[in-house]
Amino acid sequence: MPSTIPTEGLKDPETAELFFKEDPEKLFTDLREVGHGSFGAVYSARDVRTNEVVAIKKLSYTGMQSTKKWQDIIKEVRFLQILKHPNIIEYKGCYLSEHTAWLVMEYCIRSVSDFLKVHKKPLQEMEIAAITHGALQGLAYLHSHAMIHRDIKAANILLTEQGQVKLADFGLASMASRASSFVGTPNWMAPEVILAKDEEQQYGTEVDIWSLGITCIELAEMKPPLQSNSSVSVFSRIIRSESPTLQSTEWSYHFRHFVDSCLQKIPQDRPTSQKLLKHMFVRRERPETVLIDLIQRTKVLSQEAHNGPAVESQEEEVIT
Incomplete structure (x- = not known):
């Protein structure tokens, strides 16, 4: 050794x-x-x-x-x-x-945030639904075993060559279904995680649901809400402001309802990951190849723009 x-x-x-x-x-x-x-x-x-x-x-x-x-x-x-x-x-x-x-x-080919960087525009709703569906299945597994990821965001959702969605980066995960540590990436943090910093409150798997809702906005608008704000300002606004919503009215009712359901300020008002798997946003019919098609388009764009080098993952402030 x-x-x-x-x-x-x-x-x-x-x-x-x-x-x-x-x-x-x-x-x-x-x-x-x-x-x-x-x-x-x-x-x-x-x-x-x-x-x-x-x-x-x-x-x-x-x-x-x-x-x-x-x-x-x-x-x-x-x-x-x-x-x-x-x-x-x-x-x-x-x-x-x-x-x-x-x-x-x-090995996975890219994180979902990498796809945003290459395309330089929001993903299509069907693509977001397919990615969200895969992430939800991973979360439902974690939550059923009383585990919390605590850092759900596009940078930590990966795609394989075959178009399979994979949750990654468990460096901040909790093996307990109730936790109190102030950890995560500021813009994706649920209000109760921020409150845990000073009030030593416990929180549960609902924090991953909030982060998933923020991630949906990230995929639809290329950045999470409040991205230009400082961390201190972000924390204050997450706690005191109304929940963020999708800005464009062009998204479907099901997508907007899904995001609003995830971003309920009171944790107990958020649906569980199991319940969200039955939501029409992720259940609606879509081509089986939707993510493989996204991968192929991304490869073409990447080769045209960069002659094929790797795209670096987005780096954000992570609180551990």
Whole structure:
């Protein structure tokens, strides 16, 4: 085992079992950065054992708050290990090298926020419905197991080459159905998460429903509400202002009703993820190839504009 591994942190056998012992530098080649955020960088790579293309999220546990970083890595790995659902990114293992954890996951071609960047215009309603439907199925799975994602946004919803929707980035997720930590990305935060900062109130899975509603607006308007405001101003307005709504009246009644249902200020007034799966916005008939068609159009646009380089994931202020 390389000397760079935090041996003190691996004395606990249960913790040690979370990590593969092999050197990831020897197992994964052709690393190419495909996105980054406050946590670090994400790479595409090839597994030399299987020739499979995978995604690798590198998380450093050195520098300031190294103990907290290490604890966060352990928490995320424990979380990813128990998740098994078609609409949640598949976890393939974690390795340690040079004070960095390599979280290996299935490869997805882009985040939904990347699609917005390439197209430079809102997605079509059918596309938003298909993405929302997939995200909801992933959320329903989490919520049925008393888990909260706590950072739902377009940057954390990915698409595979086959057009399958995948929830990703569980670094802020909670394994308890009631939580009180002030975490998330400001513009997508539910009012009760913000109130938890000062009032130590608990909140539940309803916060993911609020964030999903904000994400729908993000996909329809290319940005979440209040994006130009400072974090302090955002928090104040989320708590004190009326709930945001879709600005354009051109969207269908079902879409507008879905968003309004998600963005109820009182958490108990929001439908559950299971109930929202029955909403006409996500149940309405649409072509099975709607997301594959979106992917193909995006590839053409990307090649025309950039000659094919990766689009960096949107980086926002994330509160941990």
